[in-house]
Amino acid sequence: MTGGVAPRAPQSILTKKKMMMTPQSEADLCDAVWQAEGPLAIRGGGTRLTGQAGEPLSVAGLSGITLYDPGALTMVAQAGTPLAEIETALASENQRLAFEPMDHRALLGTAGAPSIGGIFAANVSGPRRVQVGAARDFLLGVRYVDGMGQAIKNGGRVMKNVTGYDLVKLMAGSWGTLGVLSEVSFKVLPRPETEATLRFAVGGVEAAVRLLSAALGAPYEVSGAGYDPAQGAALLRIEGFADSVAYRAGKLSTLLGAAGAVDLVDDPAKSALLWAAVRDVAPFRDALGDVWRISCKPSQAPELAARLEAEALLFDWGGGLIWALVPEGSDLRARAGTYDGHATLMRAAPETRVQLGMFQPQPAPLAAIEAGLRAKFDPRGIFNPGLMG
Amino acid sequence: MQMPLPDAGVLARKDRLVARLSQVLPPVALIDDPAETRAYECDALTAYRCAPMLAVLPSSTQEVSDVLRICHEEGVPVVPRGSGTSLAGGALPTADSVILGVARMNAVLETDYDNRFIRVQTGRTNLSVTGAVEEESFFYAPDPSSQLACAIAGNIAMNSGGAHCLKYGVTTNNLMGVTLVQMDGTVVELGGAHLDAGGLDLLGVICGSEGQLGVVTEATLRILRKPEGARPVLMGFDESEVAGACVSDIIKAGVLPVAIEFMDRPCIRATEAFAHAGYPDCEALLIIEVEGSDPEIAHQLTLIKEIAARHHPVELREAADEDEAGRIWLGRKSAFGAMGQINDYMCLDGTIPVSSLPMVLRRIGEMSKEFGLDVGNVFHAGDGNMHPLILFDANKPGDLEICEAFGAEILKLCVEVGGCLTGEHGVGVEKRDLMLFQYDLVDLEAQLTVKDVFDPAWLLNPAKVFPLEVTETRRARPKAAA
Numbered sequence: 007m008t009g010g011v012a013p014r015a016p017q018s019i020l021t022k023k024k025m026m027m028t029p030q031s032e033a034d035l036c037d038a039v040w041q042a043e044g045p046l047a048i049r050g051g052g053t054r055l056t057g058q059a060g061e062p063l064s065v066a067g068l069s070g071i072t073l074y075d076p077g078a079l080t081m082v083a084q085a086g087t088p089l090a091e092i093e094t095a096l097a098s099e100n101q102r103l104a105f106e107p108m109d110h111r112a113l114l115g116t117a118g119a120p121s122i123g124g125i126f127a128a129n130v131s132g133p134r135r136v137q138v139g140a141a142r143d144f145l146l147g148v149r150y151v152d153g154m155g156q157a158i159k160n161g162g163r164v165m166k167n168v169t170g171y172d173l174v175k176l177m178a179g180s181w182g183t184l185g186v187l188s189e190v191s192f193k194v195l196p197r198p199e200t201e202a203t204l205r206f207a208v209g210g211v212e213a214a215v216r217l218l219s220a221a222l223g224a225p226y227e228v229s230g231a232g233y234d235p236a237q238g239a240a241l242l243r244i245e246g247f248a249d250s251v252a253y254r255a256g257k258l259s260t261l262l263g264a265a266g267a268v269d270l271v272d273d274p275a276k277s278a279l280l281w282a283a284v285r286d287v288a289p290f291r292d293a294l295g296d297v298w299r300i301s302c303k304p305s306q307a308p309e310l311a312a313r314l315e316a317e318a319l320l321f322d323w324g325g326g327l328i329w330a331l332v333p334e335g336s337d338l339r340a341r342a343g344t345y346d347g348h349a350t351l352m353r354a355a356p357e358t359r360v361q362l363g364m365f366q367p368q369p370a371p372l373a374a375i376e377a378g379l380r381a382k383f384d385p386r387g388i389f390n391p392g393l394m395g
Numbered sequence: 396m397q398m399p400l401p402d403a404g405v406l407a408r409k410d411r412l413v414a415r416l417s418q419v420l421p422p423v424a425l426i427d428d429p430a431e432t433r434a435y436e437c438d439a440l441t442a443y444r445c446a447p448m449l450a451v452l453p454s455s456t457q458e459v460s461d462v463l464r465i466c467h468e469e470g471v472p473v474v475p476r477g478s479g480t481s482l483a484g485g486a487l488p489t490a491d492s493v494i495l496g497v498a499r500m501n502a503v504l505e506t507d508y509d510n511r512f513i514r515v516q517t518g519r520t521n522l523s524v525t526g527a528v529e530e531e532s533f534f535y536a537p538d539p540s541s542q543l544a545c546a547i548a549g550n551i552a553m554n555s556g557g558a559h560c561l562k563y564g565v566t567t568n569n570l571m572g573v574t575l576v577q578m579d580g581t582v583v584e585l586g587g588a589h590l591d592a593g594g595l596d597l598l599g600v601i602c603g604s605e606g607q608l609g610v611v612t613e614a615t616l617r618i619l620r621k622p623e624g625a626r627p628v629l630m631g632f633d634e635s636e637v638a639g640a641c642v643s644d645i646i647k648a649g650v651l652p653v654a655i656e657f658m659d660r661p662c663i664r665a666t667e668a669f670a671h672a673g674y675p676d677c678e679a680l681l682i683i684e685v686e687g688s689d690p691e692i693a694h695q696l697t698l699i700k701e702i703a704a705r706h707h708p709v710e711l712r713e714a715a716d717e718d719e720a721g722r723i724w725l726g727r728k729s730a731f732g733a734m735g736q737i738n739d740y741m742c743l744d745g746t747i748p749v750s751s752l753p754m755v756l757r758r759i760g761e762m763s764k765e766f767g768l769d770v771g772n773v774f775h776a777g778d779g780n781m782h783p784l785i786l787f788d789a790n791k792p793g794d795l796e797i798c799e800a801f802g803a804e805i806l807k808l809c810v811e812v813g814g815c816l817t818g819e820h821g822v823g824v825e826k827r828d829l830m831l832f833q834y835d836l837v838d839l840e841a842q843l844t845v846k847d848v849f850d851p852a853w854l855l856n857p858a859k860v861f862p863l864e865v866t867e868t869r870r871a872r873p874k875a876a877a
Contacts, residue, residue, distance in 0.1 A: 077647050077750055078643070078750055100647075100649060129591065129596075135591075136590070139568050142599060157837075158837055158838050159834070159835075160841070162813070163813055164746040164814050165560075165778040165779065165780075166746045166780040166818035167814075168554045168603045168818065168819055169826070169834075170830065170833075170834060170839070170842050171603065171604055171842040172599055172600055173841060175596045175599020176599060178599070179596050196647075196648075196649035197649065199649065216509075219510070219511075223511060225621060247694055249690060250687065250694065253690060301589045301590055301591050303587070303589050304510050305507075305510050323590060346587045347587070347589035347593075366594075369583075369584075371581050371583045372594060375597060376595050376597075378847075379595065379845065382845070382848060
């Protein structure tokens with residue numbers, strides 16, 4: 007690797023002179039937004055520093071679980087509630103956040119603690135996304151404060167709700183650029199009895215993606231499908247009741263055994279560690295260079311990956327998610343060319359981020375719609391300006 | 396229920412509009428004879444009817460774009476229509492509108508099993524999407540009960556659900572991409588064969604926008620491999636509270652059935668008289684279906700039966716084979732038809748938190764006496780989506796109005812207990828005037844601004860979803876040709 011730099015947190019340099027605003031209630035949050043005289047850098051737990059300039063506005067003061075109804079598989083929490091608090095409450099009822107949000111701290115070299123609002127604002131999902139859906143698929147309702155300091159609600163706390171437009175989805179993944187989340191309600195799922203991982207020795211991305219596709223197209227409910235080229239290992243996760251996990255692991259071994267030597271990790275703790283490493287992109291943690299996250303059609307992954315000139319790669323979602331470690335300051339999007347998907351710059355020096363932008367630019371007609379929506383939701387352009395477009 | 400008065404200026408421009416549309420559509424796709432436009436006077440909410448000025452049936456995205464551009468230039472409202480199965484009046488025309496039906500656009504464009512998606516034109520029916528991939532043992536998960544007839548276009552417009560969404564989600568969770576034509580004719584692509592479209596989640600806001608933001612002509616849908624097998628179990632209880640508690644216990648125990656259906660006594664009795672499914676005569680009946688291999692099914696059913704036994708069911712019947720499984724589902728699938736045999740009915744669609752089920756059922760029973768109309772309840776119990784069926788006589792003057800007032804009270808109750816007006820049917824015209832019970836004006840205003848961005852002239856399906864008085868100034872905005 008040449009010219010690499012260690013991961014860092016440029017936000018602290020840009021904003022350390024400013025005082026953090028930390029409203030303690032939604033009403034305070036409304037006031038803070040209404041009284042803002044310039045750009046605001048919206049913060050949840052501070053684990054995904056975006057290099058955003060502006061007066062820091064944190065929702066950490068809005069914290070606490072408002073309602074938890076295990077029999078209805080739903081929870082309502084204030085946006086600043088730490089993920090750890092939510093996971094503890096869910097664990098007490100043997101439930102969990104099924105979309106498996108990744109923890110960005112080690113990869114990005116950030117401190118802080120993930121908050122539930124930040125997770126939904128950035129639509130953060132992990133390996134199980136390929137089976138159960140993304141964070142946005144679990145978000146049932148939001149309360150947020152718009153650019154005029156008005157508190158607005160959309161959706162609710164029931165699983166099926168088509169009453170009016172779905173602004174819940176619009177807020178999920180909008181990175182605080184349309185409004186500041188104050189409360190979220192979301193669907194949770196039972197924690198399965200156990201899990202196991204099948205590890206196949208596979209040589210090459212193409213063979214790996216073929217194997218993962220075959221597994222995901224089989225009736226055995228694979229809940230994780232990744233490939234680490236450095237280890238030459240394709241991973242399949244199976245979860246559920248113990249007998250069922252053993253049955254499906256057996257079926258998958260038989261179905262796919264010809265593709266490579268199989269090794270079954272049936273200790274649930276060991277299996278969980280393997281998937282935490284995929285989820286948090288552990289192989290890149292101590293490596294130098296920029297980190298990109300690419301969403302693509304799985305079958306396009308092999309040829310796309312070959313074009314990236316990456317120092318290292320990690321595949322998730324059956325090949326539909328590529329993590330790429332590349333030399334610092336290089337334009338991966340230019341090398342990737344045209345494909346069905348998009349690339350997000352997750353870790354880079356501030357100048358690279360400014361130059362390339364965190365998010366892939368949208369085609370003109372979509373950019374026009376997005377600009378129109380921003381002008382309505384945030385007419386003064388004060389929420390994380392420039393971050394998404 | 397009020398609809399806006401037709402715009403005399405628009406009606407006066409009919410001949411010019413027909414002339415312009417005939418330049419971009421073949422004669423078969425342009426219907427202006429009043430005898431034929433009457434076929435589009437209503438959808439499945441048949442209580443309200445109004446023939447449109449014209450109906451067009453384009454066969455390509457280009458034709459849809461041409462039609463919308465011309466209607467935009469002429470300032471003519473457009474009401475998109477899938478198969479016309481909306482129970483909420485989503486495709487109800489006004490006399491000055493053009494019905495844009497996508498029924499002729501029903502092709503499969505691409506099937507990709509490696510990447511697990513299918514791309515179709517949106518006039519294709521829901522069931523025929525599964526039909527296109529069934530040979531390879533795949534299926535499209537959302538399964539609204541009208542799935543034989545309803546179109547993917549309408550499913551996307553209403554974010555349709557079905558009986559199996561406890562496990563597989565609703566339309567929005569299975570929609571990967573769309574081709575959307577905006578009112579001015581602009582064609583945009585959202586998402587695709589990859590997961591999580593880039594930029595803002597416009598796909599998420601299009602899904603469920605009831606044809607007010609654009610016309611979706613093509614859709615990329617997630618397909619799934621069929622499970623090895625599925626089997627239902629039926630159980631009857633003396634009290635609906637107990638049935639509700641049983642559902643809650645099953646969910647808390649970590650079993651996630653694909654479907655949990657609930658029927659109350661009036662519905663069970665009507666269904667028995669009609670379909671003879673052999674259901675027990677009890678206060679509450681649950682049908683719970685699980686999936687997997689035979690041993691997996693057996694394991695889940697054992698757990699479910701253990702939990703059910705603690706609630707002392709009056710009946711507990713497991714399907715031993717396909718035939719018995721079919722009989723267990725027969726009654727549930729005949730429920731709407733059975734109620735229809737008794738009288739006309741109005742089907743509501745509010746969702747409530749599952750824990751409120753017993754209280755809500757009790758209140759509905761009390762209200763039934765107050766309003767003097769019978770009601771039966773069919774219910775997706777796993778997700779709280781209720782379907783009270785209120786019986787009334789359409790030929791008896793005043794009965795429809797009483798029924799609507801009763802329905803409105805039930806929906807307000809759903810909102811009061813923390814639920815919503817509609818779980819899977821959509822607002823349309825049916826629940827339009829109740830929106831302020833669920834949302835404050837400021838909440839609705841945020842939604843209206845989204846339409847302002849996609850359709851600044853407010854020409855697409857403008858009289859739906861929001862109370863007319865809330866949208867009045869927007870609908871009165873000057874149009875291009877006016």
